[in-house]
Amino acid sequence: MDYTKNLIRFVILITALLFIISIVDNVYKFNWKPLNNINILSDIIKKETPKKTIATSADSIQVAIVDTATRRVFKEFSLPNRLTEYQTDATNVAIKKFIDKLIELKKGKRKKVRIAYLGDSMIEEDFITQTLRKLMQQEFGGYGIGYLPLSSVLAGERSTANISSSNWVESNFKTNPNKVQLFISGRCFNATTNAFTDIKDKTALPTNSLEKYLLFGATNKEINISINGINHSINSNNIFNATLLDRSVGSTLKLETSSADNLFGVSLEAPQGVIVDNFSFRGISGNEFSKMDSSFLASISKNHSYDLIVMEYGVNLFVKPTDDNFNWFYKPFTRAINKIKASFPNSNILIVSSADRAYKYDDVYQTAVGMPNLIALQQKAAYETGSAFYNTFESMGGNGSIARWVDMLPALAYKDYMHPNSRGSEIIGKSIFDAIMFEYKKAIQKNK
């Protein structure tokens, strides 16, 4: 039987049906995406009403915490690629205590300046911090990678160090069944059988004399740690210890023990210069520090003080593309900042905002609708706690930047539309360094 006529009828019928559906969809403006997606007229119909804009959603929902006027002030005061302290005049030096220490370091009046860079997966693999460290050490002296955990599945990916390890049992922010005291890295290690960590620090030369510190809590008993083959007996009841175990020449470290509790990690440092510690912990939002023991933090401040504490969080607050209300985050985050601030009275705190993150809306990658709210909350937190602020989102190029970074050749960001890659992170690291140097030069000018 010849079915050709029916084939043509079928093609006509389907086209007509799709056409009618599209007309009805255009006239009645159904807000049902599956239907809108098969609208065969959508390419030739003018888009009439703009979609829900980011500004309106931001202004209407979160007035309670950051009102429109305040947002405007924040926007005016915080320039991209600069540090802002909202409570002081822009002509003043931001993160002044830290800058003064840098000046002392440069003049030789001080031996070390230490930066703790706390963050989430954005700084995994030593991203951003490796650039900041390199540039700071070039400018102010020093070498060495700073803090390293005793084991990390991601450690192998660092381009700044080769790490291999075995047999450590880790407690951390996410799993801590015995409620042990965690370091500010969010981790703590113990060993019940022969455990080791091998490190080759690629930021130092084999001819450099490199100080190797062990960071640990109360040992509970005498423990034996071998560092590069030399045995050390350690016994301490202090909740935090930073003990120099080796200062020999060489950029490698082999740490072994058969039994030990409450080890936090090691720190590899030059005798003089800048140390930048990378404390990355994926998936967290920074609130974890609000629950930390104040006396423990104070002990760190006393024995291994940090001169600048950077807190880079925020992107993990997005669970769904539609998320745009993060009010719940404000209080615990400010509590966390205030706790750190109180425990490290001689340090400056720098809040680094979330980087841009995009989701697919209407089939196109666009900045998450909640991003302006998140940035405003982080600015407000910086303002309320008297911390400095660096706007990563605006420094990257603001709205739509991560999508542009992904599309660039070579790409600057990964296809999760969330993480800048090594090239992108280098740009951010350099920008933060430049922002610090801007304050440094301002201070030098003022001192003249």
Place this chain on the structure above:
Amino acid sequence: MFSSFDTTAFLKQFLYDAKNPLLFNNGFFVYLFFVFMVLYYLLRNNFKARTNLFCLTSLYFFYKASGFFVVLVIISAIADFILSNAIYKQKEQHKKKLLLIVSIVSNLSLLFYFKYTDFAIEILNNTFSTHLNPLNILLPVGISFYTFENISYTVDVYKGEFVPVKKFNEYLLFLSFFPKLVMGPIVRARDFVPQISQPFNITKEDFSEGFFLIITGLFKKLIISDYITLNLVNYIFDAPEKYSGLENLFAVYGYAVVIYCDFSGYSSIAIGIARWLGFKIPPNFISPYQSLDITEFWRRWHISLSSWLRDYLYIPLGGNKLGKIRQYFNLFATMLLGGLWHGASLNFIFWGALHGIALAIHKLWGEATKNIMAKWSKSGLYKFFAIVITFHFVCFCWIFFKAKNFKSAGEIISQIQHHLVFNIWNQFWGNYHSVLIMIFLGIGLHFLPENYSNKISFKFQKLGIIGFSAIFLLFALAYGFFKSSEQVMPIYLQF
């Protein structure tokens, strides 16, 4: 509504847009197909006019998909049309051969220039530390397919297996036939050309089988493949070191489904549309992941390519006629070049080499264990393990096919090898379950009984036009639904 009609946008629809090239799921294709079908039907008894219409539509389709590269198709059609007729008429063997060489060299040069120049520059730079700048040449859509079709055509004519077509529009149609232009299958002239002058009479069976092929093809390509790509494969293959072994493992399984659904889906659509237009093109994929061994896999995977490679590369190299060692070498060389055909990078060559080695080993193994396996090979348990092992070997090779480079492929393997833990399964399932269901669906499609699809398409025949339309609209809505579904984002598990 009519006031909102955008005349500029409407007119622009007729031009090539690099950001929105024509695909089967564009709104524009619906109109183009509609106009074409109606005109084709009206002109069905005027063979010359309907062939010209078909050529024009195909070239226009090509223009909308790839811009002015359409000129390349026309030029290469003219060149091979003239050359093939010259080969046919030429009486002297050595002149015949010379003409054939001209045809092969010119086709391969065209392919090489567009596909491999940058790769060659990269190799030169790496080997001799030169600093030549890559030319960043854009790859014309479909060039790998139509250059191969040209070559097989002139070779067949040279061997006297085929009398070249006398009418240019028939040759142009063979080359540019729009359903298969972008992603194959690779069609042979001797199968295709005789069908051009057949009366346009579609049976109910043709219609329903064509419909079934088109719908399943669209489903595989637009729903399964696109969903898994967007929601898992893209970002994990982009930065495998950031993800756990479990995520990497499923990204590899996911990609195995993606590449199958993409390629075979496109082939199904092409074969289905061709069927509606009165052309029968043999199947290009036959449930490849249910193969018991790698040799069987290549009999089921991208059949039009593997048979092309067999007939125009493996056999001319000597096939199995020049001794065992030479046969293994021929297999290996064929697969190596087959790998390179898929893309210009060492990864593809390595992928081809892995398959080449596996085919050679399988041949050895088959001969060595002939007697023992005769008994075993019928048992269900053997078959199960054979399928699982073959599938996993193919998946392992896909890692090199898809990864950005060797380093990235190494990272995927290392994550699976060293960081595969199952205590994160609940979190993993919680986040990715919709993608996993799609993966299982894609693999599950392979294990429907062989005659199942025939049975379904046979049952389809009972539906009237209204029934077919209802199924089509349901599919369209499902497509719309998945296109707008909320994206599954990575969760960055602790591992």
